[in-house]
Amino acid sequence: MSVPYETAAYEQPESPESPEEHLARLLGRALNSFELPDDTIRRLERALAHDSSLHSAHHSAGLHRETYRHTWLLADGSALTLWELVHNTAPSRETQHEVYEDEEELRTATARLPLPADSPDFELPTLVRVSVIPEPLHAYVLDNSADHGRRLLRRAENADRPGEDMAELLRMAFAHQITQAFGRPSGAGRKGRNFSLYEHAFLLRDGRELSLWEVEHTATPDGRHMCEVYATEEDAREAMERRAANLR
Numbered sequence: 440m441s442v443p444y445e446t447a448a449y450e451q452p453e454s455p456e457s458p459e460e461h462l463a464r465l466l467g468r469a470l471n472s473f474e475l476p477d478d479t480i481r482r483l484e485r486a487l488a489h490d491s492s493l494h495s496a497h498h499s500a501g502l503h504r505e506t507y508r509h510t511w512l513l514a515d516g517s518a519l520t521l522w523e524l525v526h527n528t529a530p531s532r533e534t535q536h537e538v539y540e541d542e543e544e545l546r547t548a549t550a551r552l553p554l555p556a557d558s559p560d561f562e563l564p565t566l567v568r569v570s571v572i573p574e575p576l577h578a579y580v581l582d583n584s585a586d587h588g589r590r591l592l593r594r595a596e597n598a599d600r601p602g603e604d605m606a607e608l609l610r611m612a613f614a615h616q617i618t619q620a621f622g623r624p625s626g627a628g629r630k631g632r633n634f635s636l637y638e639h640a641f642l643l644r645d646g647r648e649l650s651l652w653e654v655e656h657t658a659t660p661d662g663r664h665m666c667e668v669y670a671t672e673e674d675a676r677e678a679m680e681r682r683a684a685n686l687r
Contacts, residue, residue, distance in 0.1 A: 456489075458483070458486035458487065458488060458489040458511055459484060459486075461489050461491075461509070462480075462483050462484065462486070462489075462511070465509060465521065465523065465536075465538060466480075466538070468536040469523070469536045469537055469538035470535055470536065470537055471537050471538065472538055475521075475538065475540060476540070479519070479540055482513055482519060483511055483513075483519060483521075485513065485514050486511035486512060486513055486514070486519075487511075487512050487513070487514060487613075487644055487645070487646055488511070488512040488645055488646035489509065489510065489511045489512070490509075490510050491507055491508065491509045491510075492507065492508050493505060493506075493507055494506045494507060494508045494522070497554055499554060501532075502526075502527060502528055502553075502554055503525075503526065503527055504524070504525070504526040504528070504549065504552055504554060505524075505525045505526070506522060506523065506524055506525070506545060506549065507522070507523040507525065508520060508522060508523075509521045509522075509523060512646045514581070514613070514614075515579070515581075515614075516578065516579040516614060516642055520540075521538050521539070521540055522538070522539045522540075522541075522542055522544075522545040523536060523537070523538050523539075524536070524537040524538075524539070524545060524548055524549060525537075526552055528552045528553050528554065578616060579614035579615060579616050579640070579642045580614060580615065580616060581613065581614050582614075582615065584612040584613055584614050584615040584641060584642075585609060585610050585611070585612045585613070587612075587615055587639070588606075588609030588610075588612050588615070588639070588641060588651070589606065589609065589610075591639055591651060591653065591668060592605065592606055592609070592651075592668060594666045594668075595653075595666055595667055595668035596665055596666060596667060597667035597668065597669075597678070599669075599674075600667065600668045600669070601651065601668065601669075601670050605651070605670065608643065608647075608649060609641060611643040611644045611645065612641040612642065612643055612644075613642065613643070613644055614641070614642040615639060615640060615641045615642065616639075616640045617637055617638070617639055617640075618637065618638050618640070619635065619636065619637050619638075620636040620637065620638055620652070620672065621636075632656065632657050632658045632662070632682075632683075633656060633657050634654065634655070634656045634658070634679050634682070634683065635654070635655045635656070636652065636653070636654055636655075636672075636675055636676070636679065637652070637653045637655070638650050638651075638652055638653075638672070639651045639652075639653060650672075651668055651669070651670065652668070652669045652670070652671065652672050652674070652675035653666060653667070653668050653675075654666070654667040654668075654669070654675050654678055654679055654682075656679070656682055658682040658683065658685065
C-alpha cells in the first residue's frame with residue numbers, strides 16, 4: 440500500500456532550515472527529548488548540515504504511525520542520526536512525537552503502539568525519498584583548510600590547473616586530509632627524475648567533499664622541483680605519463 444507523502448503527519452518547513460533550527464524544532468516537539476544524552480545534544484549543536492527522510496509508515500482504521508530518519512553532518516566529518524516516531528495512538532488521538540538515538544529503541548517503542556497487526560507497513564515510492572547524507576569518505580583534520588587550499592592552487596605551475604571556481608569552493612573548506620597515491624608512471628625514475636602523487640581531500644561547510652590531485656616531480660629540463668594540480672586523479676596520472684614520456 441502506498442499513499443502520497445503529503446498525507447503523512449509531518450510538517451516540512453516552507454524555507455530551508457539551518458541544522459540548529461532543525462534540531463530545535465525536532466527536540467521541541469518530541470515528548471521524550473529530555474532522555475537524549477547531553478553529549479549528543481552538544482555534538483548536534485555544532486552540526487554543519489542535516490537531512491531528513493521518511494523511513495516507514497503504517498496507516499490503518501484512522502490510526503497512523505510514521506518513522507523519520509534525521510541525519511546531521513558533524514564538524515569532525517562524522518554523521519549522527521536521530522530517529523523520530525510520530526503517531527496518533529494515544530486515547531486523545533492527538534499526534535505525538537518521540538525521538539530516539541538508537542534504532543533498536545525505536546523498534547521497541549514502535550512495537551508498543553496499539554496498531555492492528557494485519558495492516559502492513561508501506562514504503563514510499565523511490566521518487567519521493569530524500570537522500571541521506573553519506574558517511575564522509577576521509578578522516579579529516581581541522582587545520583586552517585581554506586588557507587591550505589589557497590596555497591595549493593597558488594603553487595601549481597600547470598596552465599590547466601583548477602581556476603577561480605575551485606578557489607571559491609575551497610574558501611568554504613574547514614577540514615582536509617592529505618594522502619599519497621601510489622603507482623608511478625612508466626619510465627619514472629629515469630635520468631634521476633622523481634614523481635609523487637598526492638590527494639588533497641577537503642570537507643566543505645555545506646557537507647560536500649572534493650579532492651584535488653597534486654603531482655610533484657623533477658621532470659623539468661633542469662631537474663628542478665615542480666608542482667602541478669589537477670581536479671581529477673585521471674588528469675593527474677595522464678600528466679605524469681606525459682612528463683615521463685618526454686624523458687624517454
